[in-house]
Amino acid sequence: MKIFYEKNVSKLNLKKLIEKEKVIIIKKFFKKEKIFSNLQKIKKKIKKMKFLKVSGPNYYLKKNYNRLDIGDYSQVNARFSRMIALFEWNKYEAFEDELKKLVIFRDKHLGLNKEKFIYIYNKKRLYNLQKVLHYPSGGGFMNKHTDGYNNDGFPNFLVCITKKGKNYFDGGAYYEIGKKEIDVEEILDPGDIYFHSTNTLHGVRSIDYKKKLELENLNKGRWAINLSLEEIKNEKKYL
Ligand SMILES: [Fe+2]
Numbered sequence: 001m002k003i004f005y006e007k008n009v010s011k012l013n014l015k016k017l018i019e020k021e022k023v024i025i026i027k028k029f030f031k032k033e034k035i036f037s038n039l040q041k042i043k044k045k046i047k048k049m050k051f052l053k054v055s056g057p058n059y060y061l062k063k064n065y066n067r068l069d070i071g072d073y074s075q076v077n078a079r080f081s082r083m084i085a086l087f088e089w090n091k092y093e094a095f096e097d098e099l100k101k102l103v104i105f106r107d108k109h110l111g112l113n114k115e116k117f118i119y120i121y122n123k124k125r126l127y128n129l130q131k132v133l134h135y136p137s138g139g140g141f142m143n144k145h146t147d148g149y150n151n152d153g154f155p156n157f158l159v160c161i162t163k164k165g166k167n168y169f170d171g172g173a174y175y176e177i178g179k180k181e182i183d184v185e186e187i188l189d190p191g192d193i194y195f196h197s198t199n200t201l202h203g204v205r206s207i208d209y210k211k212k213l214e215l216e217n218l219n220k221g222r223w224a225i226n227l228s229l230e231e232i233k234n235e236k237k238y239l
Contacts, residue, residue, distance in 0.1 A: 001021060001022060001023040001024075001025070001175070001177065001182065002017065002021040002023075002024050002025070003024075003025045003026075003027060003187065004024065004025070004026050004027070005026065005027050005028065006026055006028070006029055009026060009109075013109075014109040014110070015109065015110055015111070018155055018195065018196070018197045019197050022175070022177050022196060022197050022200045023175050023177070023182075023184070023194065023195075023196045023197075023200060024194065024195055024196075025184075025187060025188065025192055025193070025194045026192065026193045026194070027189070027192050028189075028191055028192065029101075029102075029105075029159075029191060029192060029193040030098050030101075030159065030191040030193070031191060032189070032190045032191040034097070034098070034191075035098070035159070035161055035190045035191050036190065038094040038095045038098065039094075039161055039162075039223055041093070041094040042084060042093060042094040042095070042132055043219060045093045045094060046066045046084055049064070049065070049066040049084070050065070050066065051066055051067075051068060052065055052066065052067045052068070053067070053068060054067075055067045055085070057233060058085070058087075058127070058129060058230065058232075059232060060089070060117065060118070060127065060232060061087075061089055062085075062087060063087075063090065064084070064085055064086055064087060064090050064093060065084070065085050066082065066083075066084050067082065067083045067084075067085070068081075068082050068218075069081055069082070069083065072143075077142055077143045077145040077203075078142075078143040079141060079142040079143065079204075080135070080136070080139055080140050080141055081133055081134060081135045081136075081140050081141070081142060081204075082133070082134040082135075082136065082140075082218060083131050083132070083133055083134075084131060084132040084134070085129065085130070085131050086099065086130045086131065086132065087127075087128075087129075087130065088103070088117055088128055088130060089117050094132075095132070095225060098159065098225070099130050099225070099227070102157055102159065102193065102225075102227055103128060103130075103227065105157075106157050106227065110154060110155075112154075112229075114128075118232070119229065124231050124232075125231065125232040126154075126229045126230060126231055126232070127229070127230060127232055128227060128228075128229060128230075129226075129227070129228045129229070129230045130225070130226075130227050131225070131226050131227075131228075132161075132223065132224075132225055133223065133224045133225070133226050134218065134221060134222070134223050135171075135204055135207045135221050135222040135223075136207065136213065136214075136218045136219075136220065136221040137168055137207055137208040137211045137212075137213070137214075137220035137221040138207075138208060138209065138211050138212055138213025138214065138220075138221075139206050139207065139208075139209045139213055140171075140204070140206065140207040140221050140222065141171065141203070141204050141205060141206040141207065141209075142203050142204040143203055144176065144201055144202065144203035145201070145202070145203060146198060146199050146200060146201055146202075147196075147198045147228070153198050154198075154228075154229045155195045155196060155197060155198055156195060156196075156226055156227065156228040157193060157194075157195045157226075157227045157228075158193065158194050158195060158224055158225060158226050158227070159191075159192070159193050159224060159225035160188040160189060160190055160191065160192045160193075160194065160224060161190055161223040161224055161225065162190060162221075162222050162223045162224075163188075163189060163190055164185035164186070164188075164222075167220070167221070167222065167223075168207050168208050168220065168221050168222050169208055170205075170206070170207065170208050170209060170210065171204065171205035171206045171207040171208065171209065171222070172184070172185035172204060172205060172207065172222060173185055173188075173202065173203070173204050173205075173222075173224075174202065174203060174204075174205060175196065175200060175201065175202045176200075176201040176202065177200065177201075204222070207221045207222045208220075208221065
């Protein structure tokens with residue numbers, strides 16, 4: 001694991017470094033105050049969004065959605081979490097500056113180029129799946145897993161939005177590097193970004209599992225942004 005500030009990474013080969021270090025954190029990549037105001041914005045917006053249990057396949061020009069995942073029925077990894085998909089072809093509900101900066105940063109460092117939201121790589125069509133993740137207080141979690149089963153090995157990029165010890169108290173994201181578990185929340189602050197190699201084990205331990213689960217008002221807990229590259233599988237819907 002290696003920790004940087006943005007000014008120190010411009011000349012680094014992050015692609016190589018991720019494989020070596022497994023986890024990279026860049027402190028203060030975004031302004032904390034803007035992260036908090038965007039969180040309030042998205043919390044308001046999602047009150048008006050339908051609550052889906054199943055969202056179906058993603059495709060070019062799909063609308064944003066708000067999905068609650070409980071169990072291991074449709075995703076690869078068992079979880080209790082909420083996902084708000086914010087596709088870049090839609091009007092931004094929140095985090096516009098942050099998501100745009102993050103995509104530019106990742107594309108520059110990984111040598112990626114898109115045209116009209118689509119990346120062509122290994123004869124596949126990939127798109128950015130930009131999502132706000134919410135692990136609710138009262139037990140939100142994600143099983144230990146590795147990424148990269150559907151995206152040609154491009155690492156996911158994450159943004160820390162909430163702080164352990166302030167917004168929630170128990171649980172949080174961890175990495176397993178060489179059989180050693182690292183509670184990454186001890187290092188992360190809102191506005192930091194972090195990413196890991198696709199073969200690095202990680203998960204989210206249950207968030208405040210002893211606290212009451214407020215199903216009618218899922219607001220508290222751990223929030224993060226996750227940017228991943230996904231393959232467009234439904235060719236018919238791609239124009
Ligand atoms: Fe993951």
